[in-house]
Amino acid sequence: MDDWLTFILERYNYWIVIMLMMTGLYIVFARGNLVKKIVGLNIFQTSVFIYYITIGKIVDGTAPIYMGGELEAASHHGGKEAGGAGHGAEAAAHDAAAAGEAVHAKIDNSALDHGQELKDALKHAPAPEEGGSLHELPDAGDKIANAMGDHLGKTPPADASGFDVGSAAGGAHDAAGNAAGGVGDGAADALHGAMDAVVYTNPLPHVLILTAIVVGVATTAVGLALAVRIREAYGTIEEDELEAADEIAEFGHAAGERAQAEAGAGA
Amino acid sequence: MEHLILRVTTKLMFAPIILFAFYVQFHGDYGPGGGFQAGVIFAVAFILHAFCFGLDETKKVLPQKALIVMMVIGFLFYAGTGVVTMLLGANFLGYDALVPESTHHAGQHYGILLVEWGVGTAVASTMLTIFYHFAGREPDIDQEDW
Amino acid sequence: MNLIAQLPVLPIIIPIVAAPITLLLPKGRVPHLWACLFSWLTFAACIALFAEVSSTGPISYHLGDWAPPIGIEYYIDLANALVLLLVSGIAAVVFPYAYRSVQLEVDERQTPLFYGALLICMTGLLGVTITGDAFNVFVFLEISSLSGYALIAMGARRDRRALTAAFNYLVMGTIGATFFVIGLGLLYQATGTLNMADLADRLIGQDNRMVEAGFAFILVGMGLKLAMFPMHLWLPNAYTYAPSAVTAFMAATATKVAVYVIIRFIFSVFNFDFAFIGAAFTYVLLPLGLAGMFVASFVALFQEDVKRMLAYSSVAQIGYMLLGLSFATVEGLTATLVHIFNHALMKGALFMAVGCVVLRAGSHSIYAFAGLSKRMPVTTWAFLISGLSLIGVPLTVGFISKWYLLQAAFEAGHWYAGFLIVASSLIALAYVGRVAEVMLLREPAEDGKYAMPKEEAPLSMLIPMWVLVAANIYFGVRTDLTGGIAQRAAETLMSMAGGAP
Numbered sequence: 001m002d003d004w005l006t007f008i009l010e011r012y013n014y015w016i017v018i019m020l021m022m023t024g025l026y027i028v029f030a031r032g033n034l035v036k037k038i039v040g041l042n043i044f045q046t047s048v049f050i051y052y053i054t055i056g057k058i059v060d061g062t063a064p065i066y067m068g069g070e071l072e073a074a075s076h077h078g079g080k081e082a083g084g085a086g087h088g089a090e091a092a093a094h095d096a097a098a099a100g101e102a103v104h105a106k107i108d109n110s111a112l113d114h115g116q117e118l119k120d121a122l123k124h125a126p127a128p129e130e131g132g133s134l135h136e137l138p139d140a141g142d143k144i145a146n147a148m149g150d151h152l153g154k155t156p157p158a159d160a161s162g163f164d165v166g167s168a169a170g171g172a173h174d175a176a177g178n179a180a181g182g183v184g185d186g187a188a189d190a191l192h193g194a195m196d197a198v199v200y201t202n203p204l205p206h207v208l209i210l211t212a213i214v215v216g217v218a219t220t221a222v223g224l225a226l227a228v229r230i231r232e233a234y235g236t237i238e239e240d241e242l243e244a245a246d247e248i249a250e251f252g253h254a255a256g257e258r259a260q261a262e263a264g265a266g267a
Numbered sequence: 268m269e270h271l272i273l274r275v276t277t278k279l280m281f282a283p284i285i286l287f288a289f290y291v292q293f294h295g296d297y298g299p300g301g302g303f304q305a306g307v308i309f310a311v312a313f314i315l316h317a318f319c320f321g322l323d324e325t326k327k328v329l330p331q332k333a334l335i336v337m338m339v340i341g342f343l344f345y346a347g348t349g350v351v352t353m354l355l356g357a358n359f360l361g362y363d364a365l366v367p368e369s370t371h372h373a374g375q376h377y378g379i380l381l382v383e384w385g386v387g388t389a390v391a392s393t394m395l396t397i398f399y400h401f402a403g404r405e406p407d408i409d410q411e412d413w
Numbered sequence: 414m415n416l417i418a419q420l421p422v423l424p425i426i427i428p429i430v431a432a433p434i435t436l437l438l439p440k441g442r443v444p445h446l447w448a449c450l451f452s453w454l455t456f457a458a459c460i461a462l463f464a465e466v467s468s469t470g471p472i473s474y475h476l477g478d479w480a481p482p483i484g485i486e487y488y489i490d491l492a493n494a495l496v497l498l499l500v501s502g503i504a505a506v507v508f509p510y511a512y513r514s515v516q517l518e519v520d521e522r523q524t525p526l527f528y529g530a531l532l533i534c535m536t537g538l539l540g541v542t543i544t545g546d547a548f549n550v551f552v553f554l555e556i557s558s559l560s561g562y563a564l565i566a567m568g569a570r571r572d573r574r575a576l577t578a579a580f581n582y583l584v585m586g587t588i589g590a591t592f593f594v595i596g597l598g599l600l601y602q603a604t605g606t607l608n609m610a611d612l613a614d615r616l617i618g619q620d621n622r623m624v625e626a627g628f629a630f631i632l633v634g635m636g637l638k639l640a641m642f643p644m645h646l647w648l649p650n651a652y653t654y655a656p657s658a659v660t661a662f663m664a665a666t667a668t669k670v671a672v673y674v675i676i677r678f679i680f681s682v683f684n685f686d687f688a689f690i691g692a693a694f695t696y697v698l699l700p701l702g703l704a705g706m707f708v709a710s711f712v713a714l715f716q717e718d719v720k721r722m723l724a725y726s727s728v729a730q731i732g733y734m735l736l737g738l739s740f741a742t743v744e745g746l747t748a749t750l751v752h753i754f755n756h757a758l759m760k761g762a763l764f765m766a767v768g769c770v771v772l773r774a775g776s777h778s779i780y781a782f783a784g785l786s787k788r789m790p791v792t793t794w795a796f797l798i799s800g801l802s803l804i805g806v807p808l809t810v811g812f813i814s815k816w817y818l819l820q821a822a823f824e825a826g827h828w829y830a831g832f833l834i835v836a837s838s839l840i841a842l843a844y845v846g847r848v849a850e851v852m853l854l855r856e857p858a859e860d861g862k863y864a865m866p867k868e869e870a871p872l873s874m875l876i877p878m879w880v881l882v883a884a885n886i887y888f889g890v891r892t893d894l895t896g897g898i899a900q901r902a903a904e905t906l907m908s909m910a911g912g913a914p
Contacts, residue, residue: 028584041587048594055602205601208548212594214303215555219587221397222562226580228404229566233573242577339433346430356415359422361478 013054020047032239034227045216052205061200277319284312302383306390337392344385421474423458428536435529448528449508456505466494482611488545492902496542503665504535510877511658518656534560565655575654585647589637596630625689639671642705645728652724657768665761680906698739705732710840720777744821746903755810762799762881769870784857800845802885809889
């Protein structure tokens with residue numbers, strides 16, 4: 001009993017996908033109104049978008065960054081894929097650097113460096129006299145980043161009561177320098193460790209679905225444009241009335257009226 | 268003067284929306300954003316304008332003909348970037364050829380900026396064209412028959 | 414720039430750059446000439462590509478210099494080089510043909526849009542064929558379909574039913590494409606890749622329910638796009654009410670490309686020994702192919718409208734292609750590839766002939782064809798020869814297709830399928846014969862709705878039409894050309910699938 005309940009509940013997003021999919025298809029087939037058909041088609045497509053977003057979430061996943069010898073390729077490719085976590089860390093480190101004025105951390109836009117800062121943030125951020133939120137942080141990179149951001153936001157940068165911003169930023173800079181200097185491997189492993197247990201969001205399905213959304217928008221626009229033209233040509237967008245109009249045009253009034261009567265009976 | 272509040276608000280909002288569109292456009296290189304989103308946001312500013320001041324006023328600002336040209340130029344920006352990289356000896360859209368001497372792939376940044384600019388232009392003008400056509404179509408049939 | 418190295422991307426780049434510029438050109442002759450020029454350039458690029466592939470073997474082109482499986486790859490082997498050649502070739506003939514017919518059938522203000530959309534449609538079909546990335550297939554498919562909906566709707570100037578036909582096609586086509594995307598999603602979830610070659614590697618040994626569901630979604634989605642028998646309902650109306658040039662182009666290419674996608678997915682993405690696919694062959698493709706051959710041919714027999722009759726015949730011919738595919742042998746696959754090529758030649762020519770009649774008589778009803786041999790003898794003979802090809806008379810391409818198909822059927826042990834192929838050809842004889850009888854023996858209408866002047870279609874339409882008719886005969890006599898290439902392509906595909914050659 002409990003088992004299958006968990007089975008169902010754990011997969012709630014798939015149920016949503018299936019429900020939306022069936023709703024959309026039902027509307028497309030059951031409704032005679034052309035605009036409602038388009039609406040149904042949109043709901044159907046939306047279910048697919050949600051499905052793709054669902055498969056983009058990977059528990060315990062990490063960004064597909066090449067480790068080891070392929071630093072060049074990795075830093076290159078990972079740019080966008082480092083996702084929220086690395087990015088947040090970068091922002092935080094940026095703030096830290098600016099606030100402490102200790103270092104001018106010239107941060108390159110490379111995934112490895114992002115990761116480096118992240119790792120570094122993890123090491124240095126729960127620093128000595130810091131009290132409160134930062135100590136309790138789990139390893140999750142994005143949370144660290146957010147919390148750091150929040151903290152910096154709340155506390156005036158140069159305030160003595162804040163934690164040692166300068167040292168954190170300095171550390172970030174050093175470590176980044178190390179990584180760039182070629183200590184790559186070890187740093188990358190540490191990065192791996194830091195990113196464990198993250199619900200990683202694979203950006204690729206999002207990109208795919210962005211494309212599919214664009215296609216969906218275009219389809220909707222073409223469909224609605226056709227509906228507008230159909231209404232201009234026939235004066236209606238109800239499917240059975242359209243059929244009746246075609247019957248009248250082709251076989252004369254009698255057949256058309258019969259079709260209309262049938263349509264009426266059907267409705 | 269009807270809908271005074273709406274009109275004033277629109278006037279206030281118009282510039283920030285466009286500015287935000289540009290932010291999303293150029294930030295797309297580093298973070299979430301890019302041409303698709305920026306184009307739509309850009310178009311939204313003009314659609315808002317059309318809602319509050321009427322389509323005719325908006326068409327004075329941004330005529331239909333200009334939109335078609337924008338669409339074409341936007342698309343050619345995209346394809347043209349690819350063709351240029353081809354002419355420079357790389358594959359289609361191989362941005363590294365744009366700045367071959369760069370050691371940190373600067374070409375990738377220039378390339379994606381150009382492509383996204385093209386995408387943004389094309390999306391904005393396409394969205395507006397769709398809107399103009401739906402909103403500005405003269406109904407052949409009387410309103411009562413609808 | 415190294416032209417040979419960049420060759421694989423040219424068939425996409427040339428038309429897609431030309432298409433938007435068409436919108437800016439002035440109305441009249443210019444957009445047409447412009448589109449013609451670029452369709453020929455594309456054809457030239459495809460010929461060069463085909464020559465390159467057949468001499469050096471498969472080509473892989475990395476877009477943006479990103480190596481596959483990460484980047485998008487264009488992968489061209491003999492099978493898709495053949496389809497590329499076909500699509501661009503048909504386009505190169507249809508574009509010159511289109512001018513007069515479009516003048517009559519499409520609103521003049523829309524002509525730049527018309528040629529632009531036709532170029533984009535061609536780009537989409539070429540892109541579907543050329544790409545080695547599964548998601549790219551979807552994108553290009555929708556590019557071609559969306560422009561296809563618009564092109565069909567442009568027939569509304571002559572008959573408002575084009576609008577409803579386009580709308581129905583849009584709904585069915587979008588459902589099909591979305592099913593295809595769901596299938597891709599399932600595959601992506603199972604493997605984490607979208608590159609076709611990489612998918613094939615990672616699918617080895619995976620025959621769980623997720624992959625099976627993915628396959629089913631892809632098959633049904635593509636089935637909708639290619640008008641597989643019970644999912645063909647959008648096709649007759651769409652082909653009937655579209656402008657003649659559009660019908661000639663789409664009938665000859667759009668469904669063929671969708672058949673190619675099915676072939677590509679079955680043979681080079683899914684593992685061929687994957688038991689579920691075997692079941693799909695035996696219980697889905699084979700019976701549906703046979704049913705399509707008969708039901709659609711039978712329906713074609715009773716059509717008053719020649720265009721609609723030919724549209725139903727297209728559904729039946731797709732049945733032949735699926736039948737050849739379902740044998741799952743090199744011979745069967747060869748037959749399918751040969752028929753893809755040949756059917757495009759004959760349907761293209763037939764729909765072009767109907768377009769000529771529409772130009773002069775203003776109708777594609779069978780009554781407009783009465784006594785056509787006295788009014789338009791050149792068109793009549795073009796129709797007759799390609800009609801004979803459709804039936805499968807020796808010395809035409811239709812015969813070659815039927816021959817390969819029969820051979821494949823008997824070698825695969827489906828002897829009953831062989832007899833059914835012959836029986837279905839007899840129905841084709843009946844419906845083509847019906848039109849032939851009307852054209853040759855009836856007296857032309859002197860007055861009334863279907864009266865027409867004794868005037869042949871203009872040369873700009875006759876020459877492209879006769880090029881296709883000549884191709885029908887040429888490839889019917891030189892059997893080694895298409896047959897040999899299709900055989901080599903089929904062997905490549907089979908070896909990719911890992912099945913016994």
